Amino acid sequence: MDKTSVIVVSSCVALLGLNWWWSSQEAPAEQPNPTATQTATPNPQGTATAPATDGATTPAADGAQPAETTAAAPTAPQAAPAPALQTLRALTSKSSTGQAVATFSIQNIGGGVQYVEMLNQAVNSTKPELGNVKINGTTPTGATGTYGLGTLMFNLSDDNEPVYDNSVYTKVDETEESVTIQSKTVSYNGVTFTVTKKFTLVPLQKGDETLEGNAYALRIDISVTNPSTANLALSNWGIYAGGICPVNDNEGPAYTYYLTFDNGDFENESPGSFDPWFGSKKKRIYNTEFEKLEWAGLMNQYYATVIQPAKGSGTATADAIYAAPADYKVPGAENEQQGLVLGFGMPASNIAPGTTQSFSYETFTGPKYNLMLAGMTEEFNMIDDIMDYGWLYLISYPMNWIINIFHDLFGNWGWAIVAMTFVIRLLIWPLYRKSYMSMKRMSLLQPMIKEIKERCGDNQQQAAMEMMGLYKKYGISPMGGCLPMLLQIPIFFAFFYVLQTAAELRGAEFLFWVTDLSQPDTVCYLFGLPINVLPFVMAISMIVMMRMSPSAGDPMQQKIMKFMPVLFFLFCYTYPSALALYWTTTNIISIIQTLIIRRLPQPTLEEAKQDAKGGKKKEGFFARIQRMAEEQQRALEEQKRNGGMRNVTKKKK
Numbered sequence: 001m002d003k004t005s006v007i008v009v010s011s012c013v014a015l016l017g018l019n020w021w022w023s024s025q026e027a028p029a030e031q032p033n034p035t036a037t038q039t040a041t042p043n044p045q046g047t048a049t050a051p052a053t054d055g056a057t058t059p060a061a062d063g064a065q066p067a068e069t070t071a072a073a074p075t076a077p078q079a080a081p082a083p084a085l086q087t088l089r090a091l092t093s094k095s096s097t098g099q100a101v102a103t104f105s106i107q108n109i110g111g112g113v114q115y116v117e118m119l120n121q122a123v124n125s126t127k128p129e130l131g132n133v134k135i136n137g138t139t140p141t142g143a144t145g146t147y148g149l150g151t152l153m154f155n156l157s158d159d160n161e162p163v164y165d166n167s168v169y170t171k172v173d174e175t176e177e178s179v180t181i182q183s184k185t186v187s188y189n190g191v192t193f194t195v196t197k198k199f200t201l202v203p204l205q206k207g208d209e210t211l212e213g214n215a216y217a218l219r220i221d222i223s224v225t226n227p228s229t230a231n232l233a234l235s236n237w238g239i240y241a242g243g244i245c246p247v248n249d250n251e252g253p254a255y256t257y258y259l260t261f262d263n264g265d266f267e268n269e270s271p272g273s274f275d276p277w278f279g280s281k282k283k284r285i286y287n288t289e290f291e292k293l294e295w296a297g298l299m300n301q302y303y304a305t306v307i308q309p310a311k312g313s314g315t316a317t318a319d320a321i322y323a324a325p326a327d328y329k330v331p332g333a334e335n336e337q338q339g340l341v342l343g344f345g346m347p348a349s350n351i352a353p354g355t356t357q358s359f360s361y362e363t364f365t366g367p368k369y370n371l372m373l374a375g376m377t378e379e380f381n382m383i384d385d386i387m388d389y390g391w392l393y394l395i396s397y398p399m400n401w402i403i404n405i406f407h408d409l410f411g412n413w414g415w416a417i418v419a420m421t422f423v424i425r426l427l428i429w430p431l432y433r434k435s436y437m438s439m440k441r442m443s444l445l446q447p448m449i450k451e452i453k454e455r456c457g458d459n460q461q462q463a464a465m466e467m468m469g470l471y472k473k474y475g476i477s478p479m480g481g482c483l484p485m486l487l488q489i490p491i492f493f494a495f496f497y498v499l500q501t502a503a504e505l506r507g508a509e510f511l512f513w514v515t516d517l518s519q520p521d522t523v524c525y526l527f528g529l530p531i532n533v534l535p536f537v538m539a540i541s542m543i544v545m546m547r548m549s550p551s552a553g554d555p556m557q558q559k560i561m562k563f564m565p566v567l568f569f570l571f572c573y574t575y576p577s578a579l580a581l582y583w584t585t586t587n588i589i590s591i592i593q594t595l596i597i598r599r600l601p602q603p604t605l606e607e608a609k610q611d612a613k614g615g616k617k618k619e620g621f622f623a624r625i626q627r628m629a630e631e632q633q634r635a636l637e638e639q640k641r642n643g644g645m646r647n648v649t650k651k652k653k
Contacts (some may be wrong), residue, residue, distance in 0.1 A: 058331065085109055085146055088171045089179040092119075093201050093215040096326050098280070101215045102366060104126025104199065111169035111197050112148030112240060114461060116365040118303070123331050124248045125516040126506040130331045135303055135365050136242040140326035140341060149305070150197060150220045151240040151365060153343045154188055156322045158286045162343065166321035169197070177201045184227075191232045193351070194225040199548040202362070213376040219310060224349070225356040238322060238343040239361060242305045244298035245328035245339030250519050255301040255501065258323050258342050259386060263291040270298075271338040274325045284324040288345070293319045297386060298342050299368075302503040302518070306364040307344045311379070319346030366504035370400045387501055395494035409505070413517055414510025417578055421585040428487060429593065436597050439549060445470060469504070492583075499578045503611060514577055521577035532573055534580035539569040541587035548594045587612050 048268030091104045100119050107114035115137030123130040136149055152165040165186055178200040186195045202217040204210050222239070226232040246253060257270040274282045294317075308316040318356040322343035344361075351357050360459075364380055374384040389396035402423065406416035451468055456463035496631040499505065503518040513533060516523045522530040542565040570582040 001391055011180070014124055014488055026209065038516070043489070074611070083109065083168050085114070087320050088169065088181055089199075090175055091177070091179060091199060091201055091390060092220070094588065096204055096210050097210055103351075104201075104218055104365075106171050106181065106199055107146070108181075108360070109150055110151035110164060110166050110240075111183060111195065112151035113199070113365075114146075114148045114244075116149075116216075116293065118367065121367065122507055124250070124519075126519070127332055130248075133247050135244075135305060137153070140216065140243060140328055140339070147240050148190045149240060149242045149307075149365070150199070150222075150361075152186070152195065152222075154236070154238055156236045156238055156320070156343060156345065158282075158284060158288050161324075162238075162302070162322060165195070167195075172196070177203075180401075188234065189235075190653055191226070191228050193232055194227060196225070197221065198225040200381065201644050209375075211375055211379065213364070213366070213369070213372045214379065217376075217379060218363045220361045220363060221310075222359045222361075223356055224351060224359075226353055229353050231353065233349075234346075234351065235348040236317065238345045239307070239359075241296060241307045241342040241344045241363075242298055243326055243328070243339060243341040244300050244303075244305060245326075245337045246300050246330060247302065249330060249333035249335075251301040251336055255299065255388075256337075256339060257299055258321070258340050259297045259299055260290070260321060261294045261296070261385075262285075263294075268388075269323065271325045271340055284322065286320065286322050288318075288320040290319040290321075293317050293345075295380065295383075296321050296342060297342060297364075299386060299388070300339075301501060302368055302506055303366065304364065304368055305342075306380060306383060306386070307378065308362055310360035310362045313358075315359045315361065316347045318345030318347045326418060330456065333576045367454070367506075368501055370397070371404050386454070387497075389497050389501075392490060392494040392497060395490060396498050399495055399498050403502075404504075412510065413505055413508040413578075414514065414581060417517075417581055418585050422580055422589060424491060425586065425589040431487060431592070433597055436549070436594065438552040488586075496579060499576055499582070503544050505576065505578050510577075510581065514561065514581070517578040517581070518576045527643050532577070532580075534577050535569050535573045536585060538572060538584040538587065539565045541584055541591065542568060545587050545590050548591060548598075 029359050037097050046176045054640045081088045087107045088108050091106070092100050092106070093102050095101050102119060104119040105114045105117070106112070113136065115134040117137070118133040118135070121133045122128060123133055139146065146166065147164045154163040154165070156162050164185075167183040167187075169181040169183040171179060172182045178198060180196065180198045182194065184194045186193055198219075198221040200219045200221070202214040203220055204212065204214050207270075220239070224232075224234070243256075244256060246256060254270070257268045257326060259268045269285070274285070295306055297304055297306035301502060309317050322345070326339050326341050328339045346359060349357050363381060364376070364383065368387060370384060370387050373380075373386065376383055385393075387396070387400075399420065402420050403413070403416045406419040407413055410416055410419065435597045448470055452466045452470070454461055456466065499517075502518075508517045508519060509515050513523045520532045521534050524531050546561060546565070568583065572583060
């Protein structure tokens with residue numbers, strides 16, 4: 001076909017398309033009466049289907065003449081569009097000071113909480129255009145339907161995706177603290193029934209006590225009425241407990257998991273549990289093997305969603321949870337983030353015709369403020385344990401408590417970290433001083449140790465024995481200088497967990513360029529790489545501190561110690577600036593302590609020798625090792641003198 005033919009054919013196709021469009025404008029499909037109410041009728045699986053509509057004439061646009069009435073061929077009725085997602089009511093909770101802290105947006109489809117917005121808590125303090133944190137406000141990639149916290153789930157199993165209630169709810173009642181919604185078209189196993197839900201903000205006052213955490217709590221009362229003549233048997237169903245993912249791309253995905261509290265024991269599973277290194281990949285988990293499931297929840301680095309049967313309501317749990325991995329498009333992030341969705345099992349129910357059964361649940365959706373959660377134990381048993389401090393809980397919890405006290409004094413989280421670091425260094429001062437003196441004595445022995453190694457050559461056993469004798473002679477422990485460092489390891493990791501999960505630090509400013517202690521203190525980008533200042537200060541201060549300390553140990557150990565600043569620099573570079581602030585403050589205080597110690601009388605080998613002779617000390621670990629080595633050496637020498645035979649003659653007592 002030549003060029004002219006292509007143009008002619010294309011023009012004909014365009015004219016035919018224009019004629020079809022013009023005809024559709026002249027004879028539009030008839031619409032239903034505007035006063036009629038359209039309702040969606042769910043099918044037995046819970047998915048809604050819109051009814052067919054009759055036709056009606058649409059008036060002409062302004063300035064146009066009405067079209068002539070002509071007989072038109074009858075057309076098949078068209079399905080009405082699915083109802084649009086709408087917010088029926090937004091409940092806003094307040095703190096004891098009257099400040100609005102969270103908004104719970106109740107949606108019409110599925111009758112759940114579409115999202116919980118954390119007011120005045122930005123997704124990223126450096127990018128205010130991303131808005132506030134919205135928990136459960138992001139639909140998983142590839143999700144079918146729209147659902148929120150409190151939406152009913154059916155057909156829970158390991159084999160198939162659950163069916164979500166997507167019927168349309170309407171508002172039937174409301175007060176300042178609550179809203180009641182209802183749907184009469186929920187369907188399950190061929191029976192259509194009515195579901196009424198009441199969402200109520202939880203009061204802060206419990207007698208004379210104020211529970212600030214209740215500002216993030218919401219009670220959900222669910223009533224299921226069976227108006228039909230058939231029996232309504234509900235099994236393998238539950239309530240949607242929400243979805244979770246990192247708030248922004250700076251958060252650690254390792255802190256995203258779901259948590260269950262079963263008979264006093266905690267269990268958590270991360271998205272990686274569905275695709276383990278060893279074993280088969282799982283698309284979902286439906287776990288019914290619980291003894292007494294008290295509550296379940298979803299966690300990310302700084303926020304949590306928890307659901308449990310309401311205390312004193314008589315609502316029993318089905319002792320089951322449903323969980324599945326989900327991918328989320330996080331605001332401001334280029335790549336999708338791994339997350340989870342969770343369902344909390346509801347007890348199997350047999351609702352007779354004309355009867356109603358009620359269920360009540362308490363939910364918490366908010367930041368992981370440790371002390372605030374600890375004050376909620378009346379409403380949520382053991383909820384403060386979601387801080388996930390692990391076996392370091394006995395150290396981490398007091399640290400968080402001390403930080404909060406100093407924050408109340410200074411009004412700044414950065415200075416609170418500095419003050420807490422000062423307290424820690426003050427407590428370990430005696431050990432640090434003893435360590436320094438031990439390292440000083442060790443440094444004085446280095447010439448003698450070098451002479452022993454040169455004299456013994458390849459005889460490592462002989463060299464070790466002579467060095468042990470040298471340590472014993474001067475009363476020096478080779479591990480004496482390592483004690484404070486070993487003690488700091490659990491303290492460091494305990495504080496690391498505190499800083500990694502402390503939502504209080506989100507958006508907290510410190511000095512000048514440090515505008516958010518929960519993120520790296522990036523001041524600019526060089527060739528696409530972030531320039532973070534505090535890690536550099538930390539590394540430099542660590543080098544200065546190490547140069548001020550006495551040189552002890554063999555050359556290999558000294559070389560390894562020289563790499564420590566580099567390792568800590570790389571470790572802290574991409575972590576929250578609060579961690580680098582803590583370590584920098586530790587180094588600076590250590591430098592000051594070292595300057596003070598160096599002004600004290602310094603140990604000498606003669607003093608150490610006199611102390612070792614005069615003191616009656618309990619035999620230590622290294623002394624025992626030395627004694628055993630000496631006994632073994634004497635036994636070997638005696639064996640050689642006896643011609644290779646051991647002397648087994650018992651010594652006279």
